[in-house]
Amino acid sequence: MKILHLKSALLPEGWTRNVQISIDGSGNIAEIKTGVPAAKEGCLLPGIANLHSHAHQRAMAGLAEKAGDSNDSFWTWRKTMYGFLDSIKPEQLNAIAAQLYLELLKSGYTRVAEFQYLHHQKDGAQHDNVAEMSLQTLAAARNVGLGITNLPVHYQFGGFGGLPTSDQQRRFANNPEQFLSIVEKLRESGKGDDDVVTGIAAHSLRAVTKQSFGEILGALSQNAGMPIHIHIAEQTREVDDCISWSGARPVEYLYQHFDVNPNWCLIHATHMTSDETLTMARSGAVAGLCPTTEGNLGDGFFNATQYLEAGGKLGIGSDSHISTSPTEELRWFEYGQRLIHHSRNQLSGGFNRSTGRNLFDIVASGGAQACGHNSGAIEVGKRADLVVLDTEHSLLCERQEDELLDSWIFSGNENPVRDVYVGGKQVIDNGHHINEIEIRQRFRATLKALRQNQ
Ligand code: NGQ
Ligand code: ZN
Numbered sequence: 172m173k174i175l176h177l178k179s180a181l182l183p184e185g186w187t188r189n190v191q192i193s194i195d196g197s198g199n200i201a202e203i204k205t206g207v208p209a210a211k212e213g214c215l216l217p218g219i220a221n222l223h224s225h226a227h228q229r230a231m232a233g234l235a236e237k238a239g240d241s242n243d244s245f246w247t248w249r250k251t252m253y254g255f256l257d258s259i260k261p262e263q264l265n266a267i268a269a270q271l272y273l274e275l276l277k278s279g280y281t282r283v284a285e286f287q288y289l290h291h292q293k294d295g296a297q298h299d300n301v302a303e304m305s306l307q308t309l310a311a312a313r314n315v316g317l318g319i320t321n322l323p324v325h326y327q328f329g330g331f332g333g334l335p336t337s338d339q340q341r342r343f344a345n346n347p348e349q350f351l352s353i354v355e356k357l358r359e360s361g362k363g364d365d366d367v368v369t370g371i372a373a374h375s376l377r378a379v380t381k382q383s384f385g386e387i388l389g390a391l392s393q394n395a396g397m398p399i400h401i402h403i404a405e406q407t408r409e410v411d412d413c414i415s416w417s418g419a420r421p422v423e424y425l426y427q428h429f430d431v432n433p434n435w436c437l438i439h440a441t442h443m444t445s446d447e448t449l450t451m452a453r454s455g456a457v458a459g460l461c462p463t464t465e466g467n468l469g470d471g472f473f474n475a476t477q478y479l480e481a482g483g484k485l486g487i488g489s490d491s492h493i494s495t496s497p498t499e500e501l502r503w504f505e506y507g508q509r510l511i512h513h514s515r516n517q518l519s520g521g522f523n524r525s526t527g528r529n530l531f532d533i534v535a536s537g538g539a540q541a542c543g544h545n546s547g548a549i550e551v552g553k554r555a556d557l558v559v560l561d562t563e564h565s566l567l568c569e570r571q572e573d574e575l576l577d578s579w580i581f582s583g584n585e586n587p588v589r590d591v592y593v594g595g596k597q598v599i600d601n602g603h604h605i606n607e608i609e610i611r612q613r614f615r616a617t618l619k620a621l622r623q624n625q
Contacts, residue, residue, distance in 0.1 A: 172201065173595055177559065179572075180215035181531075182549050186572040190215060194555040198365060198594030203551060212563055213589060214575055216531075217548050218281025218556040219497050220318075220538030223400070223438050223459045223488025226268040226308055227289055230618060231255040232493045245406050245468045252491075253339040257293055258624045261307050263617045264289065268311035270614035273607060274495040275317060276599050279588045281556035282318035284459075284488065284542050286372050286400060286438070288326050288343045290353065295341030301349065302356035309360060309367065315610070316598035318366040318556060320542040322400050323353045325387055326374040331416040333380050343374070347386045354391065365554060366594045368543045370398030376413060376421050381428045388429070398434055398543040400459065401425070405439035405470050422447040431456050436541035438488070441471045448474045452483030457541040461490035462503035472507045476517060479533070486537035498580045501530045505581075525573035527580040555595035561587045 173194040180190035182203065189209045193202040235251045259267070268285075275283055285308045291297055300306065305323045312319035326343035327350075329336040336344045345353065354371060361367035371387065373379040391397060404410055404421040413421045422443050425431060433455035440451060440458050451458065460473055468491075478485070487500040494500065505526055508517035520529040539547030546556040560567060560575060564587035570578050579587060591599035598604060 172196070175215065175557065175592070176207065176209045177211050177213045177215045178209045178562070179213075180549055181217070192549065192555070192557075194592075194595035198555055198596065200549065200551050200553050200555050203549070212561075213559045214562050215549065216279075216558045216560065217535045217553075218546065218558050218591065218593070219279060219531075219535055220282040220284065220320075220486065220542045220544065220547065221275055221280040221488050221497070222284045222436060222457070222486040222538050222541040223461050223490050224271070224283045224285050225491065226271050226285060226287070226311070227256050227259055227264055228252060228490075229271040229492040229495075230259070230267045230621060232491065245470070246408070248468055254625070255621070256289060256342075257339065258621065259289060261298065261303050263621065264304055265307040265311050266613040266617040268308045269315055269610045271492060271495065272312055272315040272317040273604050273610050275489070276315065276591050276593070276604065277588060277602065278496045278498075278586055279558045279591065280317070280497055281558065281591060281593050282320065282538070282542055282544060282546065283312065284320040284322055284370070284398070284400065284436075285312070286322045286324055288324035288372075288374055290323070290345060291342045293342060295344065297349075300356065302353045302360075305353065305357055306360060309357065313367075315604070315606070316593050316596060318542075318544065318546070318554075318593050320368040320370055320398055320544060321357050321361065322370050322372040322398065323350070323357060324372040324374050325350045325384055326378040327383050328378055328380065330377050331412055343378075347383050347390070350387060351390055368398065370400065370543055372400040375402040375409070376424060377409065385429075396434060396543055398436060398541060400436040400438060400541070402438045403440055404442045405465070405468075407442060407471070410442045420444065420447065422451060426450050426454070433457075433484075433540065434543070436486070438490075439465060439470060439473075441465060441473055443474055445474075445477060448477050448483070449481050452478050452481035455484065457537050458483060458485040459488050459541060460485055460500075460504060461488045462500050462507060463494040464490035466503055466507070467491065467493050472511050473504075475504070475508050476512070479518065479520070484533075484537045484540060486534045486541050496584075496586070497534075499584070501527070501534065501580050505530065525577050527576035527578075528573040530580065531576050555592055557592040558588055559590040561589040
């Protein structure tokens with residue numbers, strides 16, 4: 172039994188002083204005692220799941236900020252991104268993912284949902300092991316000690332209505348049968364590991380058809396609770412193209428043709444009508460918001476106030492990894508709403524409530540739901556995925572309870588995350604990871620090799 176004993180903790184019933192947590196040998200919370208005077212400063216929080224990552228994009232973070240000669244857009248960024256990923260090899264993806272996952276742990280995420288679509292070699296040929304690339308992100312997460320929900324991505328087409336993929340999309344493409352063999356291999360590798368979940372994703376309605384993804388869902392229908400993610404309605408052009416093709420908007424189309432339930436996570440869902448917003452909130456699916464990437468790519472703003480009023484679930488992801496900090500995602504999320512509504516504390520959940528606390532509670536539980544994982548709260552029986560904030564840090568000293576979260580999220584960019592535990596194992600100790608130097612060196616060597624290829 173491992174014991175964590177701290178001066179304060181955020182439990183489901185609220186802030187509690189002097190909390191002693193016992194963690195059993197399998198990494199779950201076995202017992203919580205309160206009122207046992209603690210000597211150790213610090214506040215204990217549930218870890219947050221990062222529900223949307225494309226690990227390979229960490230290698231190009233900051234390299235798409237030079238203006239092109241035409242109108243720069245999401246679509247020109249995508250071209251740059253395709254060019255960058257073209258030559259990434261399995262061991263390079265491992266090195267990039269390891270650095271990314273280390274950064275995520277250090278900033279207080281305890282889990283990542285890896286939306287991985289670089290399945291094949293540059294020319295589209297399969298690796299000897301068809302699941303090679305997703306196995307690399309799994310291996311990187313295990314080496315670094317971050318929990319992972321592996322989401323191999325079904326990507327078969329290059330546009331609405333089953334258009335062929337472009338040359339640059341050859342690495343992504345699988346028919347349902349090939350895709351299912353990738354899922355099978357990943358499920359096998361994750362078996363019996365409480366820190367690993369295997370789910371699936373459809374890249375977008377542009378990349379699958381209702382027949383192809385329907386066939387996959389049918390084949391996997393025995394796996395109750397399996398997470399299912401999809402990018403949807405991120406850009407206005409995507410909405411326009413979907414209407415021209417089908418007569419329906421993307422979210423409308425998805426709900427017409429699929430049984431969208433709480434296992435689903437709709438990434439971005441930026442452009443929704445009021446009706447779509449209510450339909451989505453009532454379905455119990457999670458909205459996967461990635462505010463820094465959505466800002467970076469000029470997507471637009473999620474209809475958060477109406478969605479939350481209707482009881483909608485949501486979580487955050489770092490997507491293209493131009494930021495790896497959960498607090499920056501939350502801050503951008505709230506500020507976006509303030510800028511739209513010309514008002515403050517939009518997402519506090521009510522009079523006199525703390526915005527930081529409300530956002531934190533929402534994304535801790537929404538992230539765990541989207542990842543299909545038993546975490547996101549400090550509760551007996553949950554996985555011990557935990558974060559300790561340094562309450563002696565200048566950002567947090569003389570702050571109490573919800574003020575700690577408000578100050579962490581809204582005041583500045585210093586990182587007061589002191590210790591991080593995943594499945595009860597301490598992976599960050601006083602801000603450091605035991606292998607951080609080697610991980611950074613391998614990342615740097617990989618970047619050098621990739622940039623020489625360009
Ligand atoms: C992706 N990223 O798959 O990495 C996408 C861009 C697309 C974001 N949507 C490509 N942020 O949607 O076709
Ligand atoms: Zn994405």
